[in-house]
Amino acid sequence: MKAVLVSRFHPLLVALHWLLAVLIIAMLSVGFLKLATMPNSDPQKIGILLIHMSLGMLILALLVVRLIVRLRTARPAGVTTGNRLMDRIAPLTHYGFYILVLLMAGTGLATAILAGLNRSVFQRSGEPLPQDFGIYPTFVAHGLIALLLVGFILLHLLAALYHQFVRKDRLFRRMWFGRRTLDPSARAK
Template sequence: MSMKSTADRYGSIPLTLHWLSAGLILALIPMGFAMQGATGDVRLGLYRAHAMAGGLTGLLTLMRLVWWVVFDRKPKASRGASALQRLLAKTVHAGLYGIVLVLALSGIGLVATSGLSAALLTGDASLIPADLSDLPPRLAHGLMARLLVGLLILHVLGALYHHWIKRDGTLGRMLPQVR
């Protein structure tokens, strides 16, 4: 498989970046919600893992954007895709990229403005602020996380629609080729 995409298939670099990001995001969402009810060292461990995975996801997203702008071009739209479907796909993808970047930035802002950095760096769970809910980065982070869930549902439903209803090979273009 080529590192770059072809007219009808994604290359190994975009596939790897996509699936690494997807796996991290699918871990980050429940982890983020679980942090809210956790206490002590469990909460600290969740915050540390969430911050590291979130930062990595932000970096992978930046890498994906650079890859598409500088090194590669996306395959053509699926055969028979209407103008509305192409617009919806582009909107959902742009939303996913944008929201992930806002989540990374708001997460960094939250750590920087809340005092969480001391807890994360020292490993002292007692330094985690009791309530982060009123901080502007936390409000943005929570809203973006919920929007991300909605867009992920649309993304997955779109992939399944193409796979099971249209049967146009769209999902197969995003899976590694088995030889």
């Protein structure tokens, strides 16, 4: 971890942050609004599952890259909400995101293995999907963790808006592209 503090996050980290945000929100939307409402007998389901599972694994790979970039690049000093407890909770929720997304990919992959989706979805073997994924505890966990992830995303969004518009500390600027300079206030400390 670099001790140097800068005005913005590394551009690769910024790109990965927004790409992952779009991918994860799209996965949650398609998961809850499309996949969850489709019977497994629907012939279109295998095609959508193929995209869902591939993107899920891509998200996992991008998350690992993001974690490495975050650990190896200089980043801005932490911001304050003006409340000590909230300031302590914020970094914990950020690590919580990594854990939840890891668990989403893990439970999804475990469900796919239990249900033989490598054959029916990836190899198009013609085997039918199981009648209901709900028979696998890993899938029940997949759905519950997805709900928790939605809650985390809403909290994260509210906190970011609070910083930007109530505290007016220009938080969004740090997570966007632009000239990256040494943080003068951090150097003075």
